[in-house]
Amino acid sequence: MAEKRKITTPDGLVADPPRDYFEDVYAVVRQVPRGRVTTYGAIAQYLSLRAGARMVGWAMSSSHTREDVPAHRVINRLGVLSGKNFFGSPTRMQELLEAEGIHVENDQVVGFKELLWDPSLELN
DNA sequence: TACCTGACCGGGT
DNA sequence: AACCCGGCCAGGT
Numbered sequence: 001m002a003e004k005r006k007i008t009t010p011d012g013l014v015a016d017p018p019r020d021y022f023e024d025v026y027a028v029v030r031q032v033p034r035g036r037v038t039t040y041g042a043i044a045q046y047l048s049l050r051a052g053a054r055m056v057g058w059a060m061s062s063s064h065t066r067e068d069v070p071a072h073r074v075i076n077r078l079g080v081l082s083g084k085n086f087f088g089s090p091t092r093m094q095e096l097l098e099a100e101g102i103h104v105e106n107d108q109v110v111g112f113k114e115l116l117w118d119p120s121l122e123l124n
Numbered sequence: 125t126a127c128c129t130g131a132c133c134g135g136g137t
Numbered sequence: 138a139a140c141c142c143g144g145c146c147a148g149g150t
Contacts, residue, residue, distance in 0.1 A: 040132055044145095052145045057131040076132065078138080083131030 036117035046119040072096040079112030
């Protein structure tokens, strides 16, 4: 996993360098265990991304070519499959989750709070 | 340039 | 949970 780093702007503000946090995001997603899920916000918080959870979603939208990134395990804070339209078919994301024993009802992971894998708690 | 939208989120109501 | 709001910032128009 790439080193977390900060840059300082001429204004003296500390910020994340633009754009290159994509790889950091993928590195975290690759560590989400089978049968567990994580959220955009949890990833953003773990990486201290100033850009926030929204840009984690942006990073994920560019991950479709990466077979080694289990993008289906990333859901929103309410347990909803908000990214399902970025998978081949409308049901693909759900099918991938169910293949891991995760139950989905109405585009929402059943019992997602118990299945949540928070990198801030699980990683060092 | 200005405005809009979006795999988002936390806080307030 | 639901709704609204402001904050976040990359791309498109």
